[in-house]
Amino acid sequence: MDWETFLRNIGVWFNIFIDWYLEQPLYGQVLAAIGIIALLALVVTLLYYIIKGIAYLIYYIIKGIFYLLKYIGYGIFKLFESFYLLVSGKSKSKEKKDDHLNIQNNHSKNPRVFIEYCSECGEKISNKMKIHLKRNEIVFCVNCGTRLSREQAIQTLTVSH
Secondary structure (H helix, E strand, C coil), X not given: CCHHHHHHHHHHHHHXXXXXXXXXXXXXXXXXXXXXXXXXXXXXXXXXXXXXXXXXXXXXXXXXXXHHHHHHHHHHHHHHHHHHHHHHCCCHHHHHHHHHHHXXXXXXXXXXXXXXXXXXXXXXXXXXXXXXXXXXXXXECCCCCCEEEHHHHHHHHHHHC
């Protein structure tokens, strides 16, 4: 099928439609125009959501492949790292424990660790409670009754950093 024949056929069908359209009464022409506009809006909306769906599908497939390859690489890295540690006789846990102890020692040298909010209910601690915490190193939340201590604040800082 060549393009000339195709375009001629479109022209023929368009002329047949225009002849039919002009034969209709005025309300028929208006309703036909509204129908055509509604169909065009429906087609545009469907195309938009189909293209959007395909784009999301492609995006999430690529994202999934990326994370899959990322964590496969991470797993292979950890595997070779554990083989290296096994062969060399070194232990990785000692390094982490040393870092953890250094953080604890840094915080224990600083006695001015204050708790600002209750860890259970989130209520802000009053100045009176802070003074009590400095003296006794223990205080109870006025709102919920949770026991708060300076050690708890140091542990929280150690874990979060």
